[in-house]
Amino acid sequence: MKMxxxxxxxKAIKELLTEKKIDLFIGWEKGSLPLSATPLFITxxxxxxxxxxxxxxxxxxxxxxxxxxxxxxxxxxxxxxxxCDARSVxxxxxxxxxxxxxxxxxxxxxxGVLDKKKVLAKTDGREVLELIDNGDTVTLIGKGYxxxxxxxxxxxSSCLACIYPDAQECDIFIGDARAEVPxxxxxxxxxxxxxxxxxxxWANTCAEYEKCIxxxxxxxxxPSCYCNVCFVDQNDPGWIGNTCEFTDSMIxxxxxxxxxxxxxxxxxxxxxACPMDINLLLLNRKVAMEVKDRFGxxxxxxxxxxxxxxxxxxxxxxxxxMG
Amino acid sequence: MNMVRLDKQNLDNFIRELSAExxxxxxxxxxxxxxxxxxxxxxxxDFSRTVTDMSPKGIFFPPAEVLFEYDxxxxxxxxxxxxxxxxxxxxxxxxxxxxxxxxxxxxxxQMPDDEKFQDPYWKEKYDSSLIFGFAxxxxxxxxxxxxxxxxxxxxxxxxxxxxxxxDVYLMEPVSDKxxxxxxxxxCLTDASEEDKALLEKMASDAESMMxxxxxxxxxxxxxxxxxxxxxxxxxxxxxVNCGACTFxxxxxxxxxxxxxxxxxxxxxxxxxxxxxxxxxxxEASGHNPxxxxxxxxxxxxxxxxxxxxxxxxxxxxxxxxxxxxxxxVNLDIREVLKKFIAYNEQGK
Numbered sequence: 265m266k267m268x269x270x271x272x273x274x275k276a277i278k279e280l281l282t283e284k285k286i287d288l289f290i291g292w293e294k295g296s297l298p299l300s301a302t303p304l305f306i307t308x309x310x311x312x313x314x315x316x317x318x319x320x321x322x323x324x325x326x327x328x329x330x331x332x333x334x335x336x337x338x339x340x341x342x343x344x345x346x347x348c349d350a351r352s353v354x355x356x357x358x359x360x361x362x363x364x365x366x367x368x369x370x371x372x373x374x375x376g377v378l379d380k381k382k383v384l385a386k387t388d389g390r391e392v393l394e395l396i397d398n399g400d401t402v403t404l405i406g407k408g409y410x411x412x413x414x415x416x417x418x419x420x421s422s423c424l425a426c427i428y429p430d431a432q433e434c435d436i437f438i439g440d441a442r443a444e445v446p447x448x449x450x451x452x453x454x455x456x457x458x459x460x461x462x463x464x465x466w467a468n469t470c471a472e473y474e475k476c477i478x479x480x481x482x483x484x485x486x487p488s489c490y491c492n493v494c495f496v497d498q499n500d501p502g503w504i505g506n507t508c509e510f511t512d513s514m515i516x517x518x519x520x521x522x523x524x525x526x527x528x529x530x531x532x533x534x535x536x537a538c539p540m541d542i543n544l545l546l547l548n549r550k551v552a553m554e555v556k557d558r559f560g561x562x563x564x565x566x567x568x569x570x571x572x573x574x575x576x577x578x579x580x581x582x583x584x585x586m587g
Numbered sequence: 588m589n590m591v592r593l594d595k596q597n598l599d600n601f602i603r604e605l606s607a608e609x610x611x612x613x614x615x616x617x618x619x620x621x622x623x624x625x626x627x628x629x630x631x632x633d634f635s636r637t638v639t640d641m642s643p644k645g646i647f648f649p650p651a652e653v654l655f656e657y658d659x660x661x662x663x664x665x666x667x668x669x670x671x672x673x674x675x676x677x678x679x680x681x682x683x684x685x686x687x688x689x690x691x692x693x694x695x696x697q698m699p700d701d702e703k704f705q706d707p708y709w710k711e712k713y714d715s716s717l718i719f720g721f722a723x724x725x726x727x728x729x730x731x732x733x734x735x736x737x738x739x740x741x742x743x744x745x746x747x748x749x750x751x752x753x754d755v756y757l758m759e760p761v762s763d764k765x766x767x768x769x770x771x772x773x774c775l776t777d778a779s780e781e782d783k784a785l786l787e788k789m790a791s792d793a794e795s796m797m798x799x800x801x802x803x804x805x806x807x808x809x810x811x812x813x814x815x816x817x818x819x820x821x822x823x824x825x826x827v828n829c830g831a832c833t834f835x836x837x838x839x840x841x842x843x844x845x846x847x848x849x850x851x852x853x854x855x856x857x858x859x860x861x862x863x864x865x866x867x868x869x870e871a872s873g874h875n876p877x878x879x880x881x882x883x884x885x886x887x888x889x890x891x892x893x894x895x896x897x898x899x900x901x902x903x904x905x906x907x908x909x910x911x912x913x914x915x916v917n918l919d920i921r922e923v924l925k926k927f928i929a930y931n932e933q934g935k
Binding site: 295296297300301302303305323327331332381388389391393407471474475477478479480481482483484485493497498499500502505506507508509533536537539540541 | 617618619620635636637640641650651725727728729824825827828829830831833834835843845847856858861864865866869871879880911912913915916917918919921922
């Protein structure tokens with residue numbers, strides 16, 4: 265497993281800044297907690313030294329382009345991207361939220377990011393005080409214990425099903441970018457879900473959405489969720505109830521699920537952000553699979569393409585309309 | 588009254604005995620997450636996490652609470668259960684949070700009667716409640732209760748203090764209500780002098796595990812002075828303005844009221860709200876005075892560390908660390924406060 269040398273990343277960022285190719289670089293730095301890196305906004309060479317990329321860098325940083333109504337609209341911005349994050353930048357470009365000419369995408373070689381709940385399951389809920397990313401294995405250290413575990417055991421479900429770990433669209437890549445990577449587990453989770461009876465699927469889905477506290481962390485970390493006013497943030501008319509009753513939460517999640525159909529890049533940021541550990545990605549990935557099947561489109565893969573929902577091809581499947 | 592002991596193997600009997608008079612809540616595991624749930628036996632309790640994922644505020648201030656129901660014939664008060672509530676296993680930080688919330692909802696502070704606002708929905712539940720606190724023997728790295736005059740063995744807001752001492756729980760009444768319940772329960776026995784010495788040692792061990800506190804003296808005034816400074820842009824840059832911090836927080840208490848009606852009948856529901864969300868301050872005209880992320884982050888910080896202390900004399904944060912743990916972008920409030928204090932010291 266070829267891991268990134270953080271010095272190479274810092275060097276690339278410094279060059280972009282000194283050559284005035286960018287005003288600002290969005291990357292990650294070591295966070296205050298061992299399991300979480302934190303977004304870093306770099307405007308100086310000193311700050312560039314702090315840039316890292318490892319298993320804790322779960323945030324999809326392209327959310328910051330659409331935050332506060334396109335806050336960087338007049339700036340040249342560099343951004344560190346995993347394979348999925350790069351697809352978000354492409355998708356937001358195709359949806360006219362980003363001017364690609366003003367963005368310098370710096371690809372980083374990704375071997376997956378961690379899911380905190382899987383880590384805590386490994387430590388039986390004991391607090392992790394230090395994490396060392398060795399590549400194939402990860403060392404977890406806490407009070408009175410030290411564990412070495414396979415990387416794959418704590419990866420986010422999105423990463424376990426990933427076929428584009430590296431940016432397919434970028435300006436600079438730190439190392440050698442991989443093209444599509446075969447993954448026999450690509451559809452495993454979805455196929456298992458599909459194999460369940462209707463009653464079982466309903467029961468599983470209810471059990472997940474019942475946990476929702478409506479904090480909207482899933483929506484707010486999602487680069488595809490950038491409506492200026494989200495339907496849940498309206499009260500005249502109030503489209504849905506705002507309680508944590510199952511029916512209200514279910515409607516929120518199903519509408520979000522359909523709204524990101526053909527737009528979800530399967531980065532899994534929603535699932536990792538959820539404070540209640542809801543399995544949010546499964547339905548999004550199921551819809552992404554349907555979109556691929558019906559329209560041949562993978563969201564954010566082709567900078568010259570058209571997103572499935574704004575495109576029409578004569579030969580695309582229309583059986584859902586024709587009955 | 589003196590300290591008493593409860594053998595752990597008697598916990599189940601203790602909970603059952605308490606349940607005869609009270610609706611008992613304790614930390615439980617729901618779908619992998621820990622939160623306070625109604626329990627009727629000791630087996631349902633899960634003490635595996637030092638701090639429960641969700642705070643206990645929802646017991647007294649539910650995420651969605653029906654205030655009244657209405658139809659064409661009139662308005663009716665919501666159906667309530669009149670059984671008093673007992674909470675077993677509430678950490679020091681959480682017990683203190685109830686005292687803070689009570690100043691807002693129950694008007695525990697001294698005010699002239701005509702200015703006193705009392706929330707009947709809160710008071711009905713909180714005033715008759717019994718809080719069995721739970722000292723922390725192993726504080727987490729995210730715990731910072733000692734920044735705000737709290738501590739792992741602090742007893743504010745408790746009726747009975749409970750300490751896990753191996754095979755037994757050592758209990759000491761803190762309030763009159765605590766003295767009364769201890770004298771009533773049958774499965775408790777008197778503690779020995781050794782127990783008392785052990786408790787003192789455990790308390791000092793726990794205190795010593797805490798990291799050095801930040802000096803927050805004068806923090807509110809500093810924040811007020813820095814209200815218009817650009818540091819807020821820097822602080823809020825990474826915030827995505829979700830409500831994970833506010834909803835997991837034991838002291839955040841902002842709410843919205845909504846009418847849920849259909850046909851000729853409906854109900855008015857009080858729902859947790861969050862200053863992180865844009866609709867929180869959206870005005871009918873369409874203008875939003877807190878349109879930007881910075882404005883909303885500033886509000887949350889100011890409310891906790893400036894406005895509330897100005898009104899009630901104490902910071903509205905117990906240092907439980909939940910917001911630190913749940914933040915999806917690791918915007919750590921401890922780092923934020925450190926930055927503000929450092930910023931001011933530079934004389935900027």
